[in-house]
Amino acid sequence: MLEVKDINAWYGDVHILRDLSLSVDAGEVLCMLGRNGAGKTTALKAIMGLVKPRSGSIALDGVELTELPAYRVPKQGIAYVPQGRRLFAELSVAENLEIGLMARDKGRDTRDRVLDLFPVLRERLKQRSGTLSGGEQQMLAMARALCLEPRVLLLDEPTEGLMPSMIAAIRDSVSRLRRQGVAIVLVEQRVDAVLPVADRVAFIENGCTRDTVAVEALHGDLSLVHKYVGVGR
Template identity: 45%
Template structure:
């Protein structure tokens, strides 16, 4: 459904991705793992179109979208939850959610559906984004992305720095989202989360995909993977 084909990308004069090829199919859950600075977040930004492809191609359902701006990428059905959440602090939780609905894509995700997924947001709907806890802000960032009714959801470190009980809540929610047919790409440092959610993995090192495979291959090659992701 969404793929990078031998993509180079970077920041200013610095090249961060070197010939990265990565894909997620309809309904899949795929994990991007690796050390800090390996290029995982940059790969998500390239998939979303936040960073342009200097070489290679970005494709959606077999069609090149390499030059498409971010707002048009979103309207295709690609959702993005950044690592720093980027909640609108002065807006209430509900106002933040309604911002996500402005793509006007039809689909099942409404305010009521997001509140069913995250009851805590319903309780805090009138609280300003800046007053929410870290876990509540992460729920809000995911809910806002869902309000655009994407077909693919890109999640950058969704459980980083959160208490174990909140991690479990978010992992359960992502499992529900994926179980209903939405494709998910997840970048995580908490390795237990992608192991629970994903059936395919890509390990990044120095801005390139160093290993890729499914759950069986992951288990068989665990020693090599531990060396790639170890500090």
């Protein structure tokens, strides 16, 4: 479905992504794990066209995305929830969702389906998004992205700074989306947040994919986690 092959990307003169490759299929959760600065966020930005690779290929169902301007990538069916959420803090919950709907000309039916995933947001539609709790803001960021009805969802550290109950809610949402056939690329630092939901894990080091394994291989053996992330929790 989504295939990233041998991409190279720079920030100025700094070579960040080095022949990085990964793939994810419909209804699959691929997690990228690696130390801070390994290139995980840059890989997501490259998929979205926010960082232009100098070489390599990024294709969705055979459609080459590197040739498209960034604003057209969401129209292909890829949604991105960046680290830090990037909500419009002065706008209401409903207005943030409306912006998501506009990206692919979706309507009220789509919004209702999204709110079924995050029912707490129904009670907050008129509330200014900047006044929501951290967990509620993360739910809104995901809900806004899902208003695109994406085939692929990119999540950058969605559980960062959240209390355990909110982490469980986000994890449940990821599992439900997988069952609906959405392909998910998940960047995380918390191994305990990854193991229950991921199908495969790609370990990223120095901008390159070093190992990609089925998540079952990590149950009871966290040697790869210690090698590439440095922690085992």
